[in-house]
Amino acid sequence: MSDTLPNLLNLRGDLLRQVSQLGDFQPGSVTRVHRRCGKPNCHCAKPTDAGHGPQVQLTHKMSGKTVTQTLSSLAAVRKVEKEIAAFRRFQALTHDLVEVNQKICRLRPVEGQEQSAQEKKRRKRSSRKSSAK
Incomplete structure (x- = not known):
């Protein structure tokens, strides 16, 4: 697809x-x-034992802090995995959207480029330094 303004606007809409x-x-x-668990007589205390679990956890950042939530069922794990996949799709789409918008901004003509009569009359400051104190 060529980078013309109408094509980019259609792509942005899509x-x-x-x-x-x-x-x-x-x-x-x-x-x-x-x-x-830390109990000395528990099976997990043996070096050859894998420990208690597996536990499935969801980890994410919220306000600069890492938040961990334990997922209790297989249905909850499937639900969260679908939501994370959708979030990654969202990230890819917004990345593409920003790129398309940048191209649109570069191609869109500048409006009101001509100076008005008042702007033309505006005085420019003198480059000489004033001797008054």
Whole structure:
């Protein structure tokens, strides 16, 4: 597709439609962890044992802090993984949208480029330094 203004405007509209059709999304990552409880007689205290788990966790940043949420069921894990995939799609679409908007801004003509009569009459400041104190 050539980078003409009408083509870019159509592409921007398509990208905005795709963003509006995304549905629920959220940032983060899903991890599976094994934990050790710390009790000396527990099976997890043995070096060969993997520990308790696996526990599935959702981790994301909120206001500069890392937030971790334990996902209790397989259905919750599937739901969160779909939402994270939709968020990654959202990130890709907004990246493309910014690129298209930058191209549109470069191609769009500048309006009101001609100076008005008042602007032409505006005095320019003198480049000489004043001797008054």
